Amino acid sequence: MNIKNIMVIGAGQMGSGIAQVCAQAGFNVYLNDLKEELVQKGIGVIKKNLTRSVEKGRMTEEDKTATVDRLTASTNIHDAKHVDLVIEAAVENMDIKTKIFAQLDEITPEHTILASNTSSLPITEIAAATKRPKQVIGMHFMNPVPVMKLVEIIRGLATTDEVYQVIEDMTKSLNKVPVEVEDFPGFVSNRILMPMINEAIYTLYEGVAGKEAIDEVMKLGMNHPMGPLTLADFIGLDTCLYIMETLHEGFGDDKYRPCPLLRKYVKAGWLGRKTGRGFYSYE
Numbered sequence: 001m002n003i004k005n006i007m008v009i010g011a012g013q014m015g016s017g018i019a020q021v022c023a024q025a026g027f028n029v030y031l032n033d034l035k036e037e038l039v040q041k042g043i044g045v046i047k048k049n050l051t052r053s054v055e056k057g058r059m060t061e062e063d064k065t066a067t068v069d070r071l072t073a074s075t076n077i078h079d080a081k082h083v084d085l086v087i088e089a090a091v092e093n094m095d096i097k098t099k100i101f102a103q104l105d106e107i108t109p110e111h112t113i114l115a116s117n118t119s120s121l122p123i124t125e126i127a128a129a130t131k132r133p134k135q136v137i138g139m140h141f142m143n144p145v146p147v148m149k150l151v152e153i154i155r156g157l158a159t160t161d162e163v164y165q166v167i168e169d170m171t172k173s174l175n176k177v178p179v180e181v182e183d184f185p186g187f188v189s190n191r192i193l194m195p196m197i198n199e200a201i202y203t204l205y206e207g208v209a210g211k212e213a214i215d216e217v218m219k220l221g222m223n224h225p226m227g228p229l230t231l232a233d234f235i236g237l238d239t240c241l242y243i244m245e246t247l248h249e250g251f252g253d254d255k256y257r258p259c260p261l262l263r264k265y266v267k268a269g270w271l272g273r274k275t276g277r278g279f280y281s282y283e
Helices: 013-024 036-055 061-069 077-082 094-107 123-127 161-173 189-205 211-222 228-235 237-251 260-267
Strands: 005-009 028-032 071-074 085-088 113-116 136-141 150-155 177-182
Touching: 005 013, 005 077, 013 028, 013 036, 013 061, 013 136, 028 036, 028 077, 036 061, 036 071, 061 071, 071 077, 077 094, 085 094, 094 113, 094 123, 113 123, 113 161, 123 136, 136 161, 150 161, 161 177, 189 211, 189 228, 189 237, 189 260, 211 228, 228 237, 237 260
Parallel strands: 005 028, 005 085, 028 071, 085 113, 113 136, 150 177
Antiparallel strands: 136 150
16 A cells, blocks of 8 residues: 555644654645644644754755645544545544544545554554554654654554554654554553653652752663653653553553652643643743
């Protein structure tokens, strides 16, 4: 199967990044969201990223113009009837995702592959909302998408080898490195990363050390580019909590129990960088 036209659903940080790398790789991309201002904001971020690349000599002005020309703003999910692949990058909520996939199943051509950028939710359950579970797959990009090389490709229970191969090849065409992962809560990346972040929050909660000290230990002692509490703020504490809850529920193991301090911050609306306050203040 030859993928030419793609729809990315969700024009936020992840969705706009996915749309950018797809358009740069030569695919025609519909960037879709519920409101026109959200789509235009996403396209604005893409243009800003591309301009920076031109200024740094990483791409030509002609390549930038061609990339932007391959992007189409969309607020109508029925535009999906024109595409070979949909990559959903909506909010990390199972009800929302299954509704989107059920809609897409009705709208898209029979050959269209439906992919989710979920960071923790079961692909098999998402696929069950469609009549084409063989063509549903996970494509978990890392943030920031234009920079990070990894894409976890997650097979659902019914995903065929042919569909997997198409997505693996397409991922390589984006200049990304695909890694095959089975459908377990949190996959590989978040199953390892989130408990580490959660344990760092417990370390703060129990008064073992201050936040700066915890981050310094992991940066200088373990050579991490960013401390776990800074990283949690960057990801969003609500997202961290949601993934920990998904792991806790999915495995039924208390080693994944979210730290009470994480819950407290989320209830206070201290979600990290996006709200100006998390473990650190960004105001």
